[in-house]
Amino acid sequence: SQTIHQWPATLVQPVGSPLSLECTVEGTSNPNLYWYRQAAGRGLQLLFYSVGIGQISSEVPQNLSASRPQDRQFILSSKKLLLSDSGFYLCAWSVPPDRGWKYGYTFGSGTRLTVV
Amino acid sequence: AQSVSQHNHHVILSEAASLELGCNYSYGGTVNLFWYVQYPGQHLQLLLKYFSGDPLVKGIKGFEAEFIKSKFSFNLRKPSVQWSDTAEYFCAVVPWSGYNKLIFGAGTRLAVHP
Numbered sequence: 001s002q003t004i005h006q007w008p009a010t011l012v013q014p015v016g017s018p019l020s021l022e023c024t025v026e027g028t029s030n031p032n033l034y035w036y037r038q039a040a041g042r043g044l045q046l047l048f049y050s051v052g053i054g055q056i057s058s059e060v061p062q063n064l065s066a067s068r069p070q071d072r073q074f075i076l077s078s079k080k081l082l083l084s085d086s087g088f089y090l091c092a093w094s095v096p097p098d099r100g101w102k103y104g105y106t107f108g109s110g111t112r113l114t115v116v
Numbered sequence: 117a118q119s120v121s122q123h124n125h126h127v128i129l130s131e132a133a134s135l136e137l138g139c140n141y142s143y144g145g146t147v148n149l150f151w152y153v154q155y156p157g158q159h160l161q162l163l164l165k166y167f168s169g170d171p172l173v174k175g176i177k178g179f180e181a182e183f184i185k186s187k188f189s190f191n192l193r194k195p196s197v198q199w200s201d202t203a204e205y206f207c208a209v210v211p212w213s214g215y216n217k218l219i220f221g222a223g224t225r226l227a228v229h230p
Contacts, residue, residue: 032215036220043122043206043221043222044206044220045220046217046218046219049215051215057215090160094216104150104218105150109159110159
């Protein structure tokens, strides 16, 4: 069965420090991968999506970047965190339409990042 | 730009009251539609989804939603809410493309009082 792993679950980082959040998917190949952020009192905002290795699209200009070094690995990074980067970060995957996606998204358990 | 609007940010109901949460989207092509729920301290869970066919979709826990294409709407309903329905509800739309970008509304916080 397909599963998605996301870590760490919580993270407290000082302003100006680097960030690396990792997400891996099991049980499927060539998934579409996504990073979302849920800020307090706001909805979920799509940050990045990827339809293949090395293919990253950014939805919102920001202090973050994403990479997909392997088919089922998606990494969210920052060189220098800002206070405004605090939030709840969710990784998700989906099956592309040409493989008959019918199951929507599967979300990871999320990482709560607090920048202090 | 493609967007999803949820009209009610906070809803307070008493148990047994009926619920309707509005959702409208701005996209003229084929879409797939979803409602997700996030209970306090828990992960996002899929309530229901619409891909094609009958526009009245039934989901888990007695929820249903109706897709009205002419109104670009996908409202969520439940005839009688329970205290355990207290949660945040998110409408989401995927404009049909190879990217499958799930675009969320801002969410509606529902509080059900006993």
